[in-house]
Amino acid sequence: xxxxxxxxxxxxxxxxxxxxPGIDYTINPYTGCQHGCVYCYxxxxxxxxxxxxxxxxxxxxxxNAAEVLRKQLARSSRGxxxxxxxTDPYQPAERKYGLTRTILTELAEHGFxxxxxxxxxxxxxxxxxxxxxxxxxxxxxxSIATLDEDVRRHFEPNAPxxxxxxxxxxxxxxxxxxxxxxxxxxxxNITRDTLxxxxxxxxxAFDYLLVDKLNIKCGNWQTISKxxxxxxxxxxxxxxxxxxxxxxxxxxxxxxxxxILEFCxxxxxxxxxx
Numbered sequence: 001x002x003x004x005x006x007x008x009x010x011x012x013x014x015x016x017x018x019x020x021p022g023i024d025y026t027i028n029p030y031t032g033c034q035h036g037c038v039y040c041y042x043x044x045x046x047x048x049x050x051x052x053x054x055x056x057x058x059x060x061x062x063x064n065a066a067e068v069l070r071k072q073l074a075r076s077s078r079g080x081x082x083x084x085x086x087t088d089p090y091q092p093a094e095r096k097y098g099l100t101r102t103i104l105t106e107l108a109e110h111g112f113x114x115x116x117x118x119x120x121x122x123x124x125x126x127x128x129x130x131x132x133x134x135x136x137x138x139x140x141x142x143s144i145a146t147l148d149e150d151v152r153r154h155f156e157p158n159a160p161x162x163x164x165x166x167x168x169x170x171x172x173x174x175x176x177x178x179x180x181x182x183x184x185x186x187x188x189n190i191t192r193d194t195l196x197x198x199x200x201x202x203x204x205a206f207d208y209l210l211v212d213k214l215n216i217k218c219g220n221w222q223t224i225s226k227x228x229x230x231x232x233x234x235x236x237x238x239x240x241x242x243x244x245x246x247x248x249x250x251x252x253x254x255x256x257x258x259x260i261l262e263f264c265x266x267x268x269x270x271x272x273x274x
Contacts (some may be wrong), residue, residue, distance in 0.1 A: 004034070004057055006093060011062040014103075015072045015081065023115070024079025027069070027089075029099035031060035034091045035119060035159040038223040039185055041215045042086040056158075059093050066102040073110040080113040090120035092158075101126050108132040116140045117182060119159040121168035130177050139178035139207070142169050145187050147194035147201065154231045155187065170205045181206045184274075185214035186256050188239060190232075195256065199263045208270035211260055213253045216243050 009031075018026045033040065036056035062068075083089045089100040104126060107114050114133065116123065123130075123140055130138055142165045146152065152162055173179045181202055183191070216224070221243070228236040242248045257273040264271040 005059075007058065007060045008063045009060045010064045011068055013072065014062060014065045014068045015076065018082060018085075020082065020085070022080070023082045025076075025081045025112075026083075026085045027065075027081055027103055028084040028087045029062055029065050029089055029097075029103060030084075030087045030091065030093060031062070032056075032058045033087045034059055034093060035088055035156060037119075037156045037159060038227050039155060039187075039214060039220050041218040041220060043219045059091070061093055061097050062099065063097070065099050066106060069103060069106050073106060073112065078110070078112050080115060081107055083114060083116045088118050088120060088159075089116060090118040090122040094120075094122060101129060104129045105132075113137040114139075117143060119143050119156065119165060121160055121164040124168050124171060127172070127175055127177070130172075131175070135176060135178060139180055140172050141180040141182050141210070142166075143182045143184060144198065144202075145183065145185060146191055147198045148190070150231075151187070151190055154227050166201060166205070169202060173205045173207075179206045180208045180210060182210050182212070183260065184210070184212035186211065186253055187214060188242060188252055188256075189235070192256055192259070195259060196263070199260065203267060203269070206269075208272070209260070209264060210272055210274065211257055212274040213249065214243065 014029070015025050015027050018024055020026070033042070033056065040056070083100060083103065094100050104114065108129060109132075114137070116139070118140070119142065130140065144162055144165055145155070147162055149161060149163075152159065169179055169181065183198070225236065225240070228239055242252050260271060261273070263269075
């Protein structure tokens with residue numbers, strides 16, 4: 001395996017206009033991600049990053065992010081900022097560089113709203129900054145696809161354990177911070193195996209739930225199929241047949257969404273399936 005590399009770089013812009021409905025801006029403090037999730041849709045970013053290495057083998061640290069952001073905020077209209085859309089803002093490099101913490105501080109001082117999405121309990125470090133926002137202007141989401149820790153190790157090899165994410169979710173919610181859970185990507189029957197247990201475990205610890213399907217249009221099938229071949233060979237034929245058929249993929253996804261919708265309706269929980 002090729003070594004992992006961290007590069008310190010400077011950026012010209014850090015806050016970009018978003019094409020995602022309901023989100024005005026996106027900020028990605030890092031390019032690349034140390035979590036190494038095999039299903040990551042952001043692999044297409046390698047063609048922009050100008051790296052010969054695979055997506056999970058490098059991280060570019062935008063060391064001047066705070067300075068650039070400060071200038072952008074001064075001339076931008078206020079709106080909702082997503083942290084992050086193609087990297088995890090609380091990946092391991094954040095412990096050293098603290099870019100996300102600095103960015104959150106700037107957003108709070110300039111009156112912007114923020115929505116954080118992460119797989120890491122490192123976000124707890126920044127509770128003091130998160131509380132500088134009005135409650136309605138700040139939310140933190142955790143991406144969780146399964147309760148099965150073996151699955152997590154296979155599909156999200158360097159991401160924090162799911163139990164730590166759930167505990168962080170509960171801690172933030174208990175601190176009065178708006179929280180949400182992103183059940184994504186839906187890993188077909190693997191997600192279904194622990195779905196009800198997951199919903200029961202997080203019930204009462206989130207303000208809303210978002211669900212999304214597995215995207216295989218970004219060059220990630222090779223890494224997904226490799227994991228299936230090694231750890232779940234019995235699932236490989238079904239996954240391949242289902243994911244490469246628009247009708248079968250949607251049918252399987254809707255079936256899982258139906259279980260989630262029924263659970264949330266019964267417990268009066270807010271949910272949206274993408």
